[in-house]
Amino acid sequence: MQDTDRDLLPEGLGDRLPQQAAASQRVRRAALDVMAGHGYERVETPMLEFEKSLASRMAGVQVRRMFRFVDPASLRMLALRSDITAQVARIAATGLAGAPRPLRLCYSGQVVTIKGDGLDPTRERLQLGAELIGTDTVAAAAELVEIAIEALRAAGATGISVDFTLPDLVDTLSAGPLPLGAAKIDAVRQMLDAKDAGGLVDAGGEAYLPLLYAVGPFETAIERLAAFDTGSVLASRIAGLREIAARVDGSARLTLDPSERHGFEYQSWFGFMIYAEGISGALGRGGTYQILGSAGDEAGEPAAGFSLYPDPLIDALVAGMPERKALFLPLGHDRAVAARLRAIGWATVAALSKSDDAVALGCSHRLEHGEAIPL
DSSP, X not given: OOOOOTTOOOTTOOOOOXXXXXXXXXXXXXXXXXXXXXXXXXXXXXXXXXXXXXXHSSTTOOGGGSOEEEOTTTOSEEEEOXXXXXXXXXXXXXXXXXXXXXXXXXXXXXXXXXXXXXXXXXXXXXXXXXXXXXXXXXXXHHHHHHHHHHHHHHHTOOSOEEEEEOTTHHHXXXXXXXXXXXXXXXXXXXXXXXXXXXXXXXXXOGGGGXXXXXXXXXXXXXXXXXXXXXXXXXXXXXXXXXXXXXHHBTTBEEEEOTTOOTTOXXXXXXXEEEEOTTOOSOSEXXXXXXXXXXXXXXXXXXXXXXXXXXXHHHHHHHTTOOOXXXXXXXXXXXXXXXXXXXXXXXXXXXXXXXXXXTTTTTXXXXXXXXXXXXX
């Protein structure tokens, strides 16, 4: 019986062929260079950790989305990382606990989830981002929004837009001027996310209806939100949003959806999604959050950060990648000349036999008499 499925990959996983891998490397390098230029130092984290470690540093981390299995060495539960942010939080709370604050860190790596998100079946994605640990001020949030925009632009994205949100909006209002019973809070959140006015009324959130209309271009939406906030309970948040918008004005199109919660499981007072022209779906998200203490102390260290998921951008950039520029080195070539050409940026492909053909091997030039001759 012939084995016909030995080369199949699981659903949601895939390879990157040379041109795609080159685009991925270019995007990764460009974005990380921007972060490094703003003082963010790179850290690297393991693909596997103890499940408890991944789940205990950030409120709202969804362990059920992770691949989990027992470690034969320790007999403890391991998990494949689904989000690098939680790992950076662990580093900040342990190995870099004594480092001066605010602490600026950046990262890049693959993350894996048990299933895709919505209509997207992808289960492995590239995640790269930056975390500013020790503060969650307006200034910190604004810096990160600016860097996220700059990083995506450097990576090749155009027509960037940013959508602001207030992840703890319902909690803030329900604890103050618009009280809700604990049983109603989740239902009201869900109806606001779904933009379902009828469902919101049925869930007991009729007083929250104006939030459905405080959505759209930033200047218009923020005025509607301010008009809704008759008790001024949101005054500091609204002022913060205005300040962040002023910092990034002109570098991206700005919108506001104050009640959006999808994807903001652990963010606190501020969150944002970032998009680019010609790319379906968001390319990243960020905001402010808390790093929990060793005993799960919810009053842990404040932080702000963002994560980019640039795979759709990488796929879009592949079509515009320049043709490979490679120099074919025939048998008996001058090795010193070849070394000098590599030093100035040439990629060389050396012949291993007389039958090797430069064109078939994808070369654009051939070394002849010490010169690169176009094919």
